[in-house]
Amino acid sequence: MRLSKRGEYGLRAMISLAEAQKNSPTGMTQIREIAQKEQIPAKFLEQILLALKNAGLVHSKMGIGGGYYLAKPAGEITLGQVFRVLDGPVAPIRCVSQMAYEPCGCPDEATCGLRMVMGDVRNAIANILDHTTLAAVIERVENARA
Amino acid sequence: MRLSKRGEYGLRAMISLAEAQKNSPTGMTQIREIAQKEQIPAKFLEQILLALKNAGLVHSKMGIGGGYYLAKPAGEITLGQVFRVLDGPVAPIRCVSQMAYEPCGCPDEATCGLRMVMGDVRNAIANILDHTTLAAVIERVENARA
């Protein structure tokens, strides 16, 4: 049940971009800035942001004064979307995955006890991740600071 | 967020042993039997059961007529206990782990948005796994079959 570094870094970067969106009109931020602020190896972060870009979650601008910014308002991007791009399916086992189903080989899925419980786990995780937007995370942080 | 084969096989084996406990006085079952029934490589299962034994969740008997059986009633063993032995902490990130905490390096854990959400995820997973016993799984399977 682990979040990879890739996933962790990507989620931190997206939260960072959401803050930038809130604090400046364009919300444009450079890899280097995020890497420094969040203590992430810059070249690794570059790959991650590229993947998020190809998934349509961020946009970018090349050249001087360029950088990354969220493709949509922070209230419309969920942690689940980000997570899936970077770490793949949320489900603990593929036979309960909505986005990447695969049979697990048990004789009858409908009466497989392990599958039932893991289905519950998947739903519990997905409910949190798919209902938490970047904006909601920021709000929570602000409440905690107050 | 993935369950390893080791974890999957171990959980299946434990459910199998819980059924055996219900169906026979001793509940003793051999590796070979479980391996065949659940389609698990026997030697790999051997390792897994040994780990579960060392963790005190199953007992064993060597020699002819030997085998494995649950160390406690199926209603007193949770999937969480089994999972942790085989796949380690339930938490998606160690800074929210109860059993294997480690700082994640963010400047302030109390106001780290990612940590808050991942804490929720951990609790959601743990609530399911730590409140589902082997007996409960079997009951659910029986209800599904009916």
Next chain:
DNA sequence: CTAAAATGCAAGTAATTCAATAGGAATTAT
């Protein structure tokens, strides 16, 4: 007492994944 049947235990291995790192190509502002 010996042979067979079972678990106990440690080491090895092939393949994959993870967490970067390296290096240049393309683009854009000045």
Next chain:
DNA sequence: ATAATTCCTATTGAATTACTTGCATTTTAG
């Protein structure tokens, strides 16, 4: 032009995963 930035692909070293091998130990049956 040049400098700053993202774009893209490949490589690498370490760790993890999913087994496999081989032998030791214990127990029962005959």
